[in-house]
Amino acid sequence: MAKRNYEVLEHPADLKIRAYGHDLKEVFSNMLRGMFETCRPELVDQKPVIRNIQIKAGDLESLLMDFLSRALYLSDINNEIYQSVDFEAMTGRELRGKIKGWKFKKLQTEIKAVTWYDIKIEKKDNLWMATVLFDI
Amino acid sequence: MLIKQNLKKINDYLWEIPRTYRSDMRVPARVYANEKMLDQIFRDKSLEQLVNVTTLPGIQKYALAMPDCHEGYASPIGGVAAIKISGGIISPGMQGYDINCGMKLLKSGLFEKETKPYLEKLASEIQEQVPSGLGRGRRVKLDIAGINEILQKGAEKLVEQGYGVKDDLDNCEAGGRLDWADASVVSTYAKNRGRDQVGTLGSGNHFLEIQKVEEIFNSGVAEAFGLFKDQIVVMIHCGSRGLGHQVCTDNLREFIPLMENKYKIVVPDREFACVPFNSPEGKRALAASAAAANYAWANRQMIAYFVRKAWKSVLGSRDSDLRVLYDVAHNIIKKEKYIVDGREIEVAVHRKGATRAFPPGHSELPAVYRKVGQPVLIPGSMGTASYVLVGTEKGEESFYSVNHGAGRAMSRHAAIRAVRGEEVVRQLKEKGILVKCRSRQGIAEEAPLAYKDINQVVDIVDRAGLAKKVVRLTPLAVIKGE
Numbered sequence: 001m002a003k004r005n006y007e008v009l010e011h012p013a014d015l016k017i018r019a020y021g022h023d024l025k026e027v028f029s030n031m032l033r034g035m036f037e038t039c040r041p042e043l044v045d046q047k048p049v050i051r052n053i054q055i056k057a058g059d060l061e062s063l064l065m066d067f068l069s070r071a072l073y074l075s076d077i078n079n080e081i082y083q084s085v086d087f088e089a090m091t092g093r094e095l096r097g098k099i100k101g102w103k104f105k106k107l108q109t110e111i112k113a114v115t116w117y118d119i120k121i122e123k124k125d126n127l128w129m130a131t132v133l134f135d136i
Numbered sequence: 137m138l139i140k141q142n143l144k145k146i147n148d149y150l151w152e153i154p155r156t157y158r159s160d161m162r163v164p165a166r167v168y169a170n171e172k173m174l175d176q177i178f179r180d181k182s183l184e185q186l187v188n189v190t191t192l193p194g195i196q197k198y199a200l201a202m203p204d205c206h207e208g209y210a211s212p213i214g215g216v217a218a219i220k221i222s223g224g225i226i227s228p229g230m231q232g233y234d235i236n237c238g239m240k241l242l243k244s245g246l247f248e249k250e251t252k253p254y255l256e257k258l259a260s261e262i263q264e265q266v267p268s269g270l271g272r273g274r275r276v277k278l279d280i281a282g283i284n285e286i287l288q289k290g291a292e293k294l295v296e297q298g299y300g301v302k303d304d305l306d307n308c309e310a311g312g313r314l315d316w317a318d319a320s321v322v323s324t325y326a327k328n329r330g331r332d333q334v335g336t337l338g339s340g341n342h343f344l345e346i347q348k349v350e351e352i353f354n355s356g357v358a359e360a361f362g363l364f365k366d367q368i369v370v371m372i373h374c375g376s377r378g379l380g381h382q383v384c385t386d387n388l389r390e391f392i393p394l395m396e397n398k399y400k401i402v403v404p405d406r407e408f409a410c411v412p413f414n415s416p417e418g419k420r421a422l423a424a425s426a427a428a429a430n431y432a433w434a435n436r437q438m439i440a441y442f443v444r445k446a447w448k449s450v451l452g453s454r455d456s457d458l459r460v461l462y463d464v465a466h467n468i469i470k471k472e473k474y475i476v477d478g479r480e481i482e483v484a485v486h487r488k489g490a491t492r493a494f495p496p497g498h499s500e501l502p503a504v505y506r507k508v509g510q511p512v513l514i515p516g517s518m519g520t521a522s523y524v525l526v527g528t529e530k531g532e533e534s535f536y537s538v539n540h541g542a543g544r545a546m547s548r549h550a551a552i553r554a555v556r557g558e559e560v561v562r563q564l565k566e567k568g569i570l571v572k573c574r575s576r577q578g579i580a581e582e583a584p585l586a587y588k589d590i591n592q593v594v595d596i597v598d599r600a601g602l603a604k605k606v607v608r609l610t611p612l613a614v615i616k617g618e
Contacts, residue, residue, distance in 0.1 A: 012180045012207045013544045040577070058393065069385055076378045077328045107270040108575040110339040112381045113233040116388060116406040117209030133209055135233045135381075136340055136548075 006034030015111065015134040020127060024092070027121070027128040028064060029085045032071055032099065035134065036081035040108035049080050049103060054096045061119050063095060064130060068114040071099055079104055111136055138183050140174070143167075149600040152198070153187060160404070161190040167201040168534070168600055173592065176545060180207035182214075188404040189217050194224020194413070196476050196483055200534055202490050203596040204543030204588060208232075210407035213489035213544075216537045221471065221482045225401065225410035226418045228387040228425065230486035231469045235384060235425055236432030237342075237375030238309075238465035239491075239513035241524070242440060244368045244447075245456035248348045248612070251368050254450050255346065256570060259613035261446035262344060262370075263572040266439055268617030269336025269377060276438070277332040283379075283431075284327070286334065287319035290430030291437040291463075294334075299441040306502050308463040309492065312433040318423035322379075323386050326424075330379030330431055335438030337617040339575075341541075341582055342374040343515075344443065344616075347522060347609040357526050357606045360508045361461055369609060370458060371522055372439050373515050375467065376432035383428040387421045413484055422484075425469055436463055461524070462511040466491045466540035474535060483535070490537040493527035493603040498536075512603045514594060517542045517587035518579070518616070519564045519571070522609040523594045530601035538597045542590040551586035552577060560584075564614070573616035582616070 006019040017034040021027030051074050057063040071082055082101035089096040112135040121130040143151045146166070151174060153165040165186045169177055177183060182205045189199035189211050196218045205214030210229040217230055244251075251258065278286070285293050291312025295305055305311045337344065349367040352358045363369075376383075391409035395401045399411055411418045440460070448455050470492070472485050485492075494501055494510040501510055512525040520542065527536060546554070557576030560583045564571050573579050598605045 008549065010547050010549060012547050013213065014209065015548075040575075062392070066389070069389075073325050073329065073382065077331075106268070106574075108339070108578055110270050113385050115209040115233075116229075116392070116409070118405075135209065 005030040008034070008038060011133065015136045016131065017134065018129060018131045020129055022127065024128060025085070025087045025090050027130050028067060028095070031064065031068065031130050031132060032085060033083050035068060035111065036075065036083065036101065038109060039081060039111060041081045041104040042106050044103040044105050046102065048100055050098050050100050053099050056094045058093070060092045060121050063093060064121055064132070065114055065116060065119060067095060068132065072111060072114060109136055138187065140178065149596050153183065158187055161187060163190050163195050164198045165190050165201070166198045167205065168203045168596055168602070170596055173203055173588070173596065176588065177205060182207050182212035185210070185212040186215060188408065189215055189230070191404055192217055192219060192225060192227060192230070192408065192410065193401060194220040196220055200537065202537070202539040203593045204489070204539040204541050206544045208488070210405055211488045214539060215488045216490045216535055217486045218474065218483040218535045219413065219486065221413050221484055224413050224484065226413045226421055226469065226484060227408050227410035227486060228384050228391065228421055229407040229409060230488055231384070231425065232467040232488045233381045233384040234375035234467055235380035236429035236465040237467045238432065238436070238463065239515060240372040240436045240440060240463040241461040241513050242370040242443065242458040243362055243461050244458055246368045248366045248368060250454065255613055257450045258346060258446065259570050259572050259615055261450050262443055263615045265442040265446045266344060266615070267336050268339060269333045270339055270617065276334050278334065280327055283330050284319040286434045287322055287427035287430055288317055289313055291433040294434050294437045300437050304437060304440065304460045306504070307460040308433060309465055312437065312463065314426035314429055316423055317426035317430050319427050321420045321424045322383060322427050326379050326382035326386060329382050330377065333377040333379065334435055335442055336377060336435070337374050337439065338377055339578065339617045342617055343518065343614060345371045345522070345611045346613040347371055347611050349607050350521070350610040351608040353605040353607065354526070357508050361511055361524065361606060362459070363524065363607050370443055371513070371515060371609070372436055372443070374435060374439065376428045377435060379431050380428040383424050387424060390417065391421070422469065429465065429468055432465070433463065462513060464491055464513055472535070474532065485535050485537070487537055489540045491540045493525065493531050493536050493538045495527045495529045495531055495536065512538060514539060515541050516590035517584050518582045518614055519567070519569050519611055520584050520590050522590070524606045524609065525594070525597065525603035526606050527603050528601055531603055534602050538603045539593055542587040542593055544586060545588045546586040548581040548586070551583050552580045554585060555580055555583050569611050570613040572613065578616060
């Protein structure tokens with residue numbers, strides 16, 4: 001496990017998150033967690049919800065982008081936030097698995113979209129690091 | 137790195153980054169600001185992002201930034217690009233995710249003193265009636281057929297269903313409906329997100345305010361707009377909600393591989409993903425964006441319906457009609473005609489956090505405003521003044537575009553560190569302003585100190601002549617989603 005799961009970086013107007021992980025699965029999972037924790041949800045109860053997710057993309061950045069966008073879509077239509085991922089498959093071009101979370105009553109912050117602006121995912125000193133700007 | 141010395145002063149309110157600054161610039165970049173505000177703008181990446189806008193294929197004259205500009209993604213917020221339709225591109229990221237985020241202003245016939253005893257009740261009832269849409273409180277759930285009708289017909293559909301009157305459409309940009317919208321090109325993902333969000337406010341800087349007309353700058357135009365001193369008005373700020381966000385997400389996702397592989401267009405940032413305007417994919421994206429814009433007009437129409445309901449329930453026989461002054465977008469792509477190099481050409485004006493401001497005589501204005509010009513609705517930050525301006529002939533130099541608000545000067549994080557929500561509510565209460573918001577953190581994020589001074593921003597627009605001040609509005613009650 002990386003020392004920090006994620007951190008919120010300074011941005012004049014929107015939400016910039018940097019997530020960390022020892023492998024791709026961990027960095028994707030931590031970005032998902034950071035994204036929804038920042039929305040400050042008020043949960044309905046502790047009953048877990050699970051959604052299947054499967055993404056294919058041309059490159060790693062697009063894979064992360066599409067993964068987060070799909071999670072945002074599922075969150076919006078089901079009133080759910082997600083905390084972790086159980087991966088069944090994960091390559092740089094494809095992922096398959098289950099995202100887990102809870103139903104929410106309300107969110108204090110709404111993420112409008114995941115942006116392509118300055119999206120980065122890279123490995124440095126055996127640690128994966130991803131940076132994403134969310135429009136809020 | 138861009139420094140102030142790279143800029144050429146055109147006049148006291150306009151600065152230019154010459155085309156020579158970077159080799160990939162197709163046109164210069166221009167920013168409306170005074171010297172003090174320019175220093176503030178230099179604190180973030182707005183102007184570097186504006187330089188990136190100048191590289192878009194087909195861009196005409198210059199890329200523009202309004203005085204409220206701040207760092208965004210792709211273009212700065214407060215950015216304008218007019219792109220020649222023939223040979224140019226369409227860039228959904230140059231319009232933003234909240235397609236047709238915009239303003240609507242409702243005018244009452246009441247003076248402040250007549251509503252003062254009911255203000256608290258009015259604010260509470262409006263908060264009750266208008267859900268934020270972030271989870272609880274979504275009131276209307278439509279099926280896909282119902283969504284398709286809204287995507288095709290916008291606010292017109294809601295008026296047909298009894299959620300408004302014809303006058304609402306007459307006083308709305310494009311009559312609340314873009315004819316080139318096509319519901320069939322909007323994804324099921326987007327439609328699903330839109331099913332229960334018609335009539336919801338959202339969060340962030342979206343708000344409703346009960347305001348009064350505090351100062352009149354131009355009595356003739358104020359009269360033509362039906363505005364008078366101490367009049368109570370209601371301002372609505374919101375957009376196309378999850379549906380619009382998804383349409384933009386979908387368009388960008390489709391455009392990136394097309395741009396890189398099929399059309400071989402090079403842009404400085406994938407967020408500018410674009411294709412030729414007249415390509416099949418470009419036409420489809422325009423039709424989908426227009427459908428999302430229609431959804432936003434329907435959303436504001438439904439919110440106006442809820443506000444009117446609250447108004448009636450609190451004021452009863454003292455009720456006065458809430459008539460629409462105007463409804464105008466500040467995130468949109470529109471085809472417009474301008475003279476460039478002595479020839480009239482059709483351009484796609486991409487406005488991202490910039491308000492359209494048409495001059496007197498413009499054919500797209502409703503008859504009632506054709507003589508005086510378009511009402512231009514500019515909200516301030518929470519608890520500060522808002523303005524109504526009027527479009528001018530001189531506005532042609534900015535493709536009839538002005539600012540869309542005060543513009544952020546401080547990050548949400550910094551605002552939370554600088555002030556507590558409770559303190560903001562107390563300070564506003566001392567000024568006689570009620571705040572209805574369920575999230576104290578949301579209030580801190582939107583505190584006035586996090587924004588530029590709206591009075592200075594609007595003064596620059598006024599002095600530059602892009603639009604002229606008509607009235608200043610001050611808030612009496614602020615109602616925020618979350």
